[in-house]
Amino acid sequence: xSRAEAEKYIPEIPGWILYDDHIEKEYKFSSYxxxxxxxxxxxxxxxxxxxxPDILIRWKRVKVTLTTHAIKGLSANDFIMAAKxxxxxxxxxx
Numbered sequence: 302x303s304r305a306e307a308e309k310y311i312p313e314i315p316g317w318i319l320y321d322d323h324i325e326k327e328y329k330f331s332s333y334x335x336x337x338x339x340x341x342x343x344x345x346x347x348x349x350x351x352x353x354p355d356i357l358i359r360w361k362r363v364k365v366t367l368t369t370h371a372i373k374g375l376s377a378n379d380f381i382m383a384a385k386x387x388x389x390x391x392x393x394x395x
Contacts, residue, residue: 307319310377312336314383322373323375324366326338327365328362332361333361336361339363339390343386345387367380
């Protein structure tokens with residue numbers, strides 16, 4: 302995916318930051334366990350989609366990084382998974 306294409310998709314996922322070869326967002330939670338629950342749900346979705354983000358769990362924060370390793374850059378699947386992460390974070394079913 303070209304940078305221009307990625308720039309068209311990024312407004313659809315508020316709070317996500319576009320880098321050259323990945324997108325990233327840090328989510329904030331009211332407790333450590335809430336962050337773990339989000340991470341678990343996102344991990345289950347990633348398995349179902351066979352598209353796995355890098356996830357960094359911190360105290361009351363979770364950073365999610367998406368890229369398509371096979372092509373060493375961004376693909377539509379990264380933006381799809383980001384949208385699914387947003388739904389999980391908002392408490393909606395994916």
